[in-house]
Amino acid sequence: MDFAGHQLCINDLTVTLGDGERRFTLRSGQWSIKGGEVIGLTGQSGTGKTLLLEILGLLRAPGGGSYYSQQPDETHHFDRYWSGAQARALCASARARFFGFVPQSGGLLPFLTIAGNVALSQEIAGRIDPDWRDHLLYHLGLEKSAHLYPGALSIGQRQRVSIARALAHKPFCIIADEPTAALDPENAHAAMQLLIDAAHEGGAATVISSHDYPALAQFPMRRMGLEITSAPQDNHVVSELRPLADQVVLKGTR
Amino acid sequence: MFLIAKLALKDLTFQKVHLICNVAVLAGVLVPLLVLFGVKNGVYDALIGQLLSNPRSLQIDTSGNTEFLAADADEVRGWAETGFVTLKTRSQFDFVNVRRKDGRQKRDAILIPSGLGDPNLPEGLALGDGQAVISASLAEQLDIAQGDMIDIITQAEDRPRQLLVSLKVVTVLPVERSSGRSVLADIAVLDLVEAFYDAYALPEYGITQGKPLSQRAASFEGLRVYANDLTQLANLQTRLEKRFGVRTEARTADVQGVLNLGRNLNLALLLTATVASLGLAAALIFGFWGEVERKRHVLASLALMGLGGNRLWLFPVIQALISAVLAILVSFALLWIASGVAEQIFDTGLATQGGLVRVSMGQAVIVSVVVFVFVGLSSLFAARSALRIDPATVLREAAT
Numbered sequence: 001m002d003f004a005g006h007q008l009c010i011n012d013l014t015v016t017l018g019d020g021e022r023r024f025t026l027r028s029g030q031w032s033i034k035g036g037e038v039i040g041l042t043g044q045s046g047t048g049k050t051l052l053l054e055i056l057g058l059l060r061a062p063g064g065g066s067y068y069s070q071q072p073d074e075t076h077h078f079d080r081y082w083s084g085a086q087a088r089a090l091c092a093s094a095r096a097r098f099f100g101f102v103p104q105s106g107g108l109l110p111f112l113t114i115a116g117n118v119a120l121s122q123e124i125a126g127r128i129d130p131d132w133r134d135h136l137l138y139h140l141g142l143e144k145s146a147h148l149y150p151g152a153l154s155i156g157q158r159q160r161v162s163i164a165r166a167l168a169h170k171p172f173c174i175i176a177d178e179p180t181a182a183l184d185p186e187n188a189h190a191a192m193q194l195l196i197d198a199a200h201e202g203g204a205a206t207v208i209s210s211h212d213y214p215a216l217a218q219f220p221m222r223r224m225g226l227e228i229t230s231a232p233q234d235n236h237v238v239s240e241l242r243p244l245a246d247q248v249v250l251k252g253t254r
Numbered sequence: 255m256f257l258i259a260k261l262a263l264k265d266l267t268f269q270k271v272h273l274i275c276n277v278a279v280l281a282g283v284l285v286p287l288l289v290l291f292g293v294k295n296g297v298y299d300a301l302i303g304q305l306l307s308n309p310r311s312l313q314i315d316t317s318g319n320t321e322f323l324a325a326d327a328d329e330v331r332g333w334a335e336t337g338f339v340t341l342k343t344r345s346q347f348d349f350v351n352v353r354r355k356d357g358r359q360k361r362d363a364i365l366i367p368s369g370l371g372d373p374n375l376p377e378g379l380a381l382g383d384g385q386a387v388i389s390a391s392l393a394e395q396l397d398i399a400q401g402d403m404i405d406i407i408t409q410a411e412d413r414p415r416q417l418l419v420s421l422k423v424v425t426v427l428p429v430e431r432s433s434g435r436s437v438l439a440d441i442a443v444l445d446l447v448e449a450f451y452d453a454y455a456l457p458e459y460g461i462t463q464g465k466p467l468s469q470r471a472a473s474f475e476g477l478r479v480y481a482n483d484l485t486q487l488a489n490l491q492t493r494l495e496k497r498f499g500v501r502t503e504a505r506t507a508d509v510q511g512v513l514n515l516g517r518n519l520n521l522a523l524l525l526t527a528t529v530a531s532l533g534l535a536a537a538l539i540f541g542f543w544g545e546v547e548r549k550r551h552v553l554a555s556l557a558l559m560g561l562g563g564n565r566l567w568l569f570p571v572i573q574a575l576i577s578a579v580l581a582i583l584v585s586f587a588l589l590w591i592a593s594g595v596a597e598q599i600f601d602t603g604l605a606t607q608g609g610l611v612r613v614s615m616g617q618a619v620i621v622s623v624v625v626f627v628f629v630g631l632s633s634l635f636a637a638r639s640a641l642r643i644d645p646a647t648v649l650r651e652a653a654t
Contacts, residue, residue, distance in 0.1 A: 050646075050650060054646045057558075059558070059644075059645055059646040060646065086564075088564055089564050092557065092560040092561070093560060094560070095558065095559065095560035095645075096559060096560025096561070097560070099560075101558050101559070103558075107551070107554075107555045107558065108555070109261075109265075109552055109555060109556070110268065110552070111261075111264045111265040111267075111268030111269070111552075112261075112264065120261075120559065121559050123257055124257065124559050124560055124561045125560070149268075165559075
């Protein structure tokens with residue numbers, strides 16, 4: 001799909017968890033991501049990386065701020081989806097249409113073959129394209145395993161299937177949460193490279209979270225970090241997202 | 255919805271052991287209940303069948319000296335409990351001689367009032383003027399066949415001539431529907447015989463001597479009434495006795511015994527089924543619920559990819575219903591085997607009547623629908639659980 005002129009815009013999204021005694025607030029700040037761009041999201045454990053990805057992936061309602069997808073001919077205000085009676089259905093439909101997810105450890109369906117898992121996201125999104133599916137399987141080195149079930153694959157192979165599945169329906173945005181956390185360093189590097197290459201080839205905006213800043217630093221991408229900004233003794237923990245210094249802008253994204 | 259159904263089916267067939275377990279749990283309860291239900295049907299239906307095969311089970315006869323008029327029969331005929339009613343003449347005049355028209359052999363036989371609706375007759379058969387139905391025994395002894403003419407002959411001590419009435423045999427009752435030698439004819443034939451005995455002139459039959467028939471007031475000694483069905487017999491008997499102040503004779507005690515047996519068997523079956531259903535419901539509810547918990551990551555993955563929205567609850571429900579269909583098929587197959595084995599072991603001789611273990615097609619359909627709905631309802635807890643699954647689970651927990 002051609003995502004030229006598409007971008008996700010995030011304006012001061014906030015979410016607060018917890019009760020009165022101990023609370024956690026996440027603040028996204030203002031930023032946007034365009035088609036083909038890759039953002040590496042880093043931060044220590046407990047800074048809210050997954051929480052932010054949940055909000056971006058329409059899995060959790062933000063407490064405030066705005067969040068929308070801007071396209072040349074239409075704008076989708078995702079933050080408003082949560083206010084309607086059909087919020088759950090609207091968000092599910094938007095997830096199927098706009099987003100591809102690469103979880104930490106596969107998230108594959110054990111009763112479908114590799115080809116079936118990859119084709120499923122196309123079926124759900126209503127964008128059935130066997131050629132693109134086969135291309136992804138080939139590109140990710142899975143064409144010979146297409147008939148196997150996930151249980152027969154190694155963790156690294158499963159993660160590649162997960163990447164193929166996230167890209168299969170040509171979503172605008174790929175959300176990858178610690179996609180290499182379960183892999184050994186060699187496989188982790190390979191998987192990260194595949195994800196970035198595939199996202200770049202497909203033209204999708206990609207947000208990759210990792211607590212491993214050095215790992216992210218090996219790849220050309222724009223990096224943002226979540227950081228606790230509240231005082232250590234404060235019962236109200238605040239985590240804020242900030243751009244990191246050594247930004248690398250991928251070719252063709254600007 | 256089609257995609258959810260397809261995935262639910264694939265998941266179910268992928269994990270065959272779990273499917274077999276679910277089907278086994280269902281069939282384990284269904285088969286014993288079906289066998290019990292089938293045995294109840296088989297035994298009860300056989301007893302009821304035996305009763306119904308003999309119309310005397312439905313029959314009520316008045317006894318004692320009471321006069322009945324045609325209007326009384328008409329009144330009883332109008333009651334909801336009544337299947338058939340006929341007047342009766344004095345019983346000493348019931349016996350007549352019978353011979354085939356122009357035949358030489360004669361046999362004595364009992365003359366029984368009958369007509370359209372009489373359960374002794376084939377269904378729908380009407381007895382018109384000059385028509386009769388005879389028993390198999392009489393037909394065999396006098397070599398009479400359907401369509402033959404017979405003569406009814408009777409003679410009174412003080413009458414110089416015999417009364418001879420010619421009737422056409424419209425059918426011969428089979429052996430199992432008749433006993434002894436009997437002729438069934440309209441009450442008018444019996445009334446004619448009684449008038450003959452009462453010394454009235456019957457010029458149409460060549461009997462010119464006697465009292466003029468116009469002086470005769472037609473009255474009858476009794477009523478023979480047949481109930482609509484076995485359950486109406488007791489009510490009809492009580493109503494007859496109250497209305498006419500007479501005693502009556504019927505096989506009410508035998509019939510009530512069988513009906514009570516049926517009611518008690520139904521109660522016992524209902525109690526057993528209720529207890530079994532409660533246990534099954536608990537097993538199914540927690541079983542399906544456990545399945546959803548076990549498949550939490552699968553369902554969360556589907557939700558993460560945007561499948562279903564608010565319809566993800568269909569996933570466990572569809573799986574439950576597919577399990578129910580398989581369990582129903584397996585249960586009826588096992589019932590069929592069990593009924594064959596039971597027939598061999600007990601040698602009941604009921605095979606020609608449908609067997610010892612009997613479940614009709616209609617009953618099978620009803621049982622299947624009830625089980626289907628029951629399983630569907632039991633899966634609703636699992637459906638609610640599926641709907642509450644948070645797709646973010648996949649992001650937060652290791653899956654697959």
